[in-house]
Amino acid sequence: MQSNNDFVAWFRSIVPYVNEFRGKTFVVVFDGEIILDKCSAEFFRDLNLLVNLGVKLVVVHGIYPQIRTKIKEANLYLKYIKGQCVTDAAILKLIKETVGQIRIEIEALLSMGLSKPPMANSTICIANGNYITARPIGIVNGVDLMFTGEVRKIDMSAIRDRLDQGEMVLLSPLGYSRIGEVFSLTPENVAIEVATSLKADKLIFLMDTPNIGRKSHGELNKSLNELTLSEARILLSNLENKDFRLSKETKKYLSCAIQACVGGVDRIHLISRLIDGAMLQELFTHKGVGCMISRGSLWTFRSAEIDDVGGILQLIEPLGNEGVLAGRDRKLIEIEIDQFLVLEHDNMIIGCAALNHFLGTNIGELTCLAIHSDYRNKGCGDSLFRHIKMRAKRLGIKKLIVLTTKASHWFTERGFNEISVEDLPKIKQGKYNYKRRSKIFIRNI
Template sequence: MDFVTNFRHSAPYIHAYRGKTTVLWLRSKVLDHERLMSIVGDMALLSSLGLRLVVLFDAHDSHNNPISSAQITAEQLLNITAEIGQRRYAMEAMFSQGITNSPMHGANVNVVSGNFISARPAGVVDGVDLMAQGRVRRVNHLAIREQLDNQNLVLIPPLGYSITGDILYLSPDNLVVEVAKHLNADKVVIVGDNPHPSTDGQKEMSLDALKGAISQLNESSSGLLELKVAHNASMAGIPRCHIIDGHEDGALLSELFTRDGVGTLVARDSYDTFRKARANDISGIAALLKPLEDQQILVKRDQETLENDIGHYLVNERDGMIIGCAAVFPLNEHIAEIASLAVHPDYQKGGRGNALLNAAEREARQLQLKEIFVLTTQTEHWFIERGFRAATVQDLPENKQRLYNIERNSKVYIKSLVS
């Protein structure tokens, strides 16, 4: 697709994300200067489009990132805070750029950080004093929201502050979940290891599927920590969690502004559903049917006809877009017509036509009908492969025979629903 088409297709996401709170976790692998420069530019663009961004980041590289059960001495904490400071200041400097003809020109992103996280010592675990290892005590969500309301980007390092004035290290994988939960975030986005090698390339996963996948992985599996955090965030009530490959340039934008994305999405709600059509689906159905009507594959239906018939339609909705539809028109107590069976060209290889036909058959069975039929000019083999048999116009109910369009000369195929 060309630029204009791509930009138009991203418009629904631009509208949907405006004013929504997104918590991003930047893993160590993307914090080198070159990768970070690119991601900062993408985050500035997201901010300009109205997303409310809270950004967390790792303290060390992935091999030396302290785990939540590790003891952290005063000397280690000093090294951690020094590295955190360097990374924080580097990001603030990048957000301050404004060179002409660069992605940051005119961005004017204000970055705010501070003592938003109260912490307590982790204490003694299994006989070991974890010393400067901490646990989240409180997230000052009101102060964070105030900064977001002022259109500032909030930067949160993996540190917390105790009531005694101590600095404590907070494991980022736990901190991400706590911050997102207290902010009632709309999304968590993890930019780190690519989990696709560990999940057979799945782009969308339910909570149950994700839990099952994690149970089959070992500690060296690609993206295991990212998958665990996505699971925990989803369990904490975050509607959608995205994991994207930190090595892929532009992955953040591709994941959020294209329908299929490039990473892994864990959604609590129904991202891809088959359901009864509603009145607000009419424009989506019309757009889906029009190319097939123009090719005379389907009979043309005007807006008024669709409005009158909307109660007979089933749709396949994917992330707010109607990508498939079918209609069930009962003609008497015995038989129904299946019509307007269509799938968007981008999704015609995924078995959605079968799923729509099966949904239509279930609908007919619920109405206690015995047969269904189709009229087709170009897809008779597809229906034959799915159990339909050739018939004649005379086999149709009389009310349908009277409406049969001789000029189209459609072929008739009937399927019994009685086993």
């Protein structure tokens, strides 16, 4: 961070996310590689940080690299039938040992995180229990998969109790049957079942792939930063004609994301674990660093409400300070809130515009049109302008004026013509700020 101003801007930028995430339920799933990673301590500290910010966190871990090594050392081998492995008694024994070791390592890493800034002196308990009932997958292609199982039921009320106590729930890829047998599960199966049963707000997969949808020459394909459920389905079913490749792992997680979305999870994030702080960057920045799959469209246009004043202020205050927009304080926005329309992306206000009707005339003024800098040049300004025109027409407005210091071409390209102060309605003429010397435009609607 370069200056105090950067710090203040950064701090303000994350506050809406902190407010948004408090009390929400996230499920984070990762395989065993992350524990072997040299940045693992930072990752586990970030998990603690989320809990400290009020997120109800369920963590699901895998064991793949560790169990692969153990099986090799024991001169055993894993047999796969249609992509699913056969777990015999000898392999199950190794799985149990491995799960035990990994849990201890994770608990140690989570505890270590609590002794250092920013988590020093905080206490977060890690909850563990027989929350998962499993059943055997059974026979596939004539082969018994033995102790390879799938989730049958999750004890949601027990997990909810722990989360409500502020504890982090750590789940392993094991489940127990009603007759006391232990079954090996995949972490994805556990995570999807838990997330859908809890109706989690987010399900986050940490992948080993550098990122979803890199083009063949390695450049990130920005169109894959966000997908709706139907876009994700199309992407998976139509892979041949694309100018980018999806790794095998990405395809696997994309289909997990679809499954979770269908099961009722609102947002699924696929993030590369190879990026330092990837989870925080994905969750606390507009741009993110991964791919987010959502059940429906993330975009909403609506009339502003009094609770939106903070979000609007955050958007327009920097533009007011730069002289791009006329300054407006909280009080004024509160008074004029009914004039505002907002554009939301993923529950965050990223655009606004206001319409002021000069009563007794057929003239309206478009004011305070602003789009967050991360979302410019995507047609958001145009869409807000369209919504303002619709509102204006409903009010019987025939002419729209606008005052601007920095966007005159934007308006002339949309049919506005320049006029002078004398052409403004009398009430507006008296308020014209000769210091700002904004240009004035008008167009029929």
